[in-house]
Amino acid sequence: MSGRSSTASNNYLPFAPGFVDNDGPKIVSTRFGYEDSHTLARSLATGGYDGLKLALRRSPAEVAAEVKEAVLLGRGGAGFPAGIKWGFMPPVWPRYLVVNGDESEPGTYKDRMLMERDPHQLIEGSLITCYALGLNQCFLYVRGEMAQAQENVAQALNDAYAAGFVGKNILGSDVSIDVVLHWGAGAYIVGEETALIESLEGNRGMPRLKPPFFPAAKGLYMKPTIVNNVETLANVPWLMLNGAAEYRKFGSEASPGTRMVAVSGHVKRPGVYEIEQGVVSFRDLFYGDNYCQGIRDDNELKAFVPGGGSAPWFFEDQLDLLQEGRDVGSAGSMLGSGALIVMDHTTDIVKACLRLVRFFARESCGKCTPCREGTAWEEKVLQRILDGHGRPNDIDLLLEIGKNISPGTYPVASFAEQGLDTVPFPPKQTTICPLGPSSVAPITSAIRRFRGEFEAKIDAAQSARVEA
Amino acid sequence: MSRLSTENEALAREIIARYPRPKSALIPLLHLVQEQDGYVADDAMEHLAELVGVTPAEVLGTCSFYEMFIRHPVGKYKIDVCTNLSCQLVGGEELLHHAEQKLGIRPGGTTEDGMFTLEDVECIAACTEAPCLQVNYRYEYKLSNEDFDQLVDELRQGDRPEIPNHGTLGLVRQHIAPDRLAGIAAPEVTGTPAWFASRQPEPEAAK
Incomplete structure (x- = not known):
């Protein structure tokens, strides 16, 4: 595929490109074949909001039980079952649902696609979840840089409110739920659920200490709050329509769907x-x-x-x-x-490693010292190795900095290759959230496997220095 | 520049009303300021402080945390080139280098004619379409150097009307008609929604 087409306007797509249909079963991408998949008309013509209608005919507890039975694993990163997370809420009101659309993990490109191409599916999934949890205020947090997603979700919400799917007396019933579009302003850390809540309160997006601030108990405004990823909730309408048993026919026993x-x-x-x-x-x-x-x-x-x-x-x-x-x-x-x-095999491992580390250094929120200082040092040391100014003890220094952020043995897949037991993920951490330890991942991975490439760059720097 | 216009102040009040607490509206309101002025000025932050009932320092505290808020004038078009790993592997850094040459500025800089500001940014969620960039948060995918030159020429000639000036995000805003609103309440208002209580077989009183 070539890049931009010759006429400017042709390049302006109303939704995210890059989806490849692999002829496998589809749960969340069923409408992606349509150019107008983001519209209410297309949604309604293809079963949109039918899951909501079905849910409203059942009790909230039954709806929650269906999702729990399906083992709907969180798709944001941690993979925690949504049904179990929902069960952590104490019987306290008000309570909130916050949809995490702050997708910014390097390499991640799916939530934006789901928001741009099928916003009604996400809204429907959010509404069913609100219903199951007995709450009437939902905030849909979209990453700041995603103007098109904000636009498509805003349009979808406006249409859905006008058509009676959201807001007061949904589908003529007594159920009333508001869904408010909120958007961020450029901070990776806000994808962490407690930082997301801080951000939604209008504050600097810095994570809160868990415990005591587990969002399900003390979240938004210190009230019970469920934070679910966009893709997680996009599964809910299909799940509602087809049931947990059908859902579990896809995927494996432990990871259905x-x-x-x-x-x-x-x-x-x-x-x-x-x-x-x-x-x-x-x-x-x-x-x-x-x-x-x-x-x-x-x-x-x-x-x-x-x-x-x-x-x-x-x-x-x-x-x-x-x-x-x-x-x-x-x-x-x-x-x-x-x-x-x-x-x-053409990849310069030191360069690739530096690029990811630099990301974490730039995105560290600065709350915890090991991460704030450590990520900056990791970047600095890797940069000098790459620039040909590496020092003989730099590799040990990198590993040492990593240990200050994530003590003990860091999980590395290539332990197996060396006849050692692999260390299961996640690692230990000296920080409030996993951002700091994440910066250690590329370093330990690359050094353990490709130590020679780091040494070669450092040796070259040393001989250049001796010759000069 | 200045405080919010009368029209934007009305919009700001509409946005604030959608949140249980006014301060929650701060990030959308800072975007509104940036949409009006192209950047976030001190006067505007003072105005927001009045509107949401916090100090100007608290507004600055929030504003300064987030990368998208810029507290000085920038170019009409902000070009954000992604250099994170997925883009780097297929030429993102080379594209950034080419952009520097073409525009004669380094990341963070603005061209003398005030048209372009260049930035190297982190992953913008278009990894399969790398290398990519955003112009005022509108995507361009799989760019070659020639594609970049053409883009810059088109922007200079005003051939890309679909891309608004820096500061404007989604061109569609959420509006909730008052008669469609379920009702946003302050977090101090307790009690289960009536529909929930009536649909639970066993009331929570059992606990």
């Missing part, structure tokens, strides 16, 4: 795919004809990020692992936010 994954980097056909959870291996995804069709130029795979910039890297040894949360976790990484970044 499908999930949206974005594969980027050095593959022949990068794209966003809806795949069954727990049954597709990384090899299938990268090399399969229905998926990415191999590494570009038939190059060799060097490393890949299995679940967003925060995830420890995998290598060819892990290709046959299924994309199953538990398996990936015990192998020392995570599926995270469904972001896979593939690096072929």
